[in-house]
Amino acid sequence: MQNTVIFQTLLGPVGISEQDGAITELFFAKDAQDSVGGQATPLLKEAEKQLLGYLAGTRKMFDLPLAAEGTEFQKTVWEALRSIPYGETRSYKQVAEIIGQPDASRAVGMANNKNPILILTPCHRVLGSDGKLVGYAAGLDIKKELLKLEKSHVSR
Structure with missing residues (x-):
C-alpha cells in the first residue's frame, strides 16, 4: 500500500509518498490540505524531518531509502x-x-x-x-x- 503525506514548507506544500519501506515520490502539491490517503508512517515522518532540515539549511544529505520507478x-x-x-x-x-x-x-x-x-x-x-x-x-x-x-x- 502506498502512503502519502502533504505538509507545508517555505516553498509551498510538498507531498512525499512511500511504498514497501522506500520513498517513491516527492512532489509539490497544489494545496497542503489535499487528501491523498494512507498514513504518516515512520519513514514518511523521517522524510519530512529530513526535508525540513534541508530547507532550513541544517541538512546537506539525505539518508532515506529511495525506489523510483523508471527505465x-x-x-x-x-x-x-x-x-x-x-x-x-x-x-x-x-x-x-x-x-x-x-x-x-x-x-x-x-x-x-x-x-x-x-x-x-x-x-x-x-x-x-x-x-x-x-x-x-x-x-x-x-x-x-x-x-x-x-x-x-x-x-x-
Missing part, C-alpha cells in the same frame, strides 16, 4: 544526480559524461524531466550548458530557490 537508463541518471554535491551544479552534458554516455545530453534531460523524487534526487542541480536554469517539474522559480538555498549554506 534502467533513467535510474542510472537519477543515481548520477544524487552524486552531485550539495551546492554544486552540473550541465546535462556533464551528467551524460558521468554515466559514460557523453552523447546522451538530451536523454539525460528527458530522464531529469521524469524524476519522481524531486529534491531527494537533486535534478535541480542540473543546468543548461550555458549555465542557465532550464526545466524543472515544480517550475524555474522553485529551482532557483533551491539553488540559492544551497549556495547560501554551502560553506557552513
Whole structure:
C-alpha cells in the first residue's frame, strides 16, 4: 500500500509518498490540505524531518531509502544526480559524461524531466550548458530557490 503525506514548507506544500519501506515520490502539491490517503508512517515522518532540515539549511544529505520507478537508463541518471554535491551544479552534458554516455545530453534531460523524487534526487542541480536554469517539474522559480538555498549554506 502506498502512503502519502502533504505538509507545508517555505516553498509551498510538498507531498512525499512511500511504498514497501522506500520513498517513491516527492512532489509539490497544489494545496497542503489535499487528501491523498494512507498514513504518516515512520519513514514518511523521517522524510519530512529530513526535508525540513534541508530547507532550513541544517541538512546537506539525505539518508532515506529511495525506489523510483523508471527505465534502467533513467535510474542510472537519477543515481548520477544524487552524486552531485550539495551546492554544486552540473550541465546535462556533464551528467551524460558521468554515466559514460557523453552523447546522451538530451536523454539525460528527458530522464531529469521524469524524476519522481524531486529534491531527494537533486535534478535541480542540473543546468543548461550555458549555465542557465532550464526545466524543472515544480517550475524555474522553485529551482532557483533551491539553488540559492544551497549556495547560501554551502560553506557552513
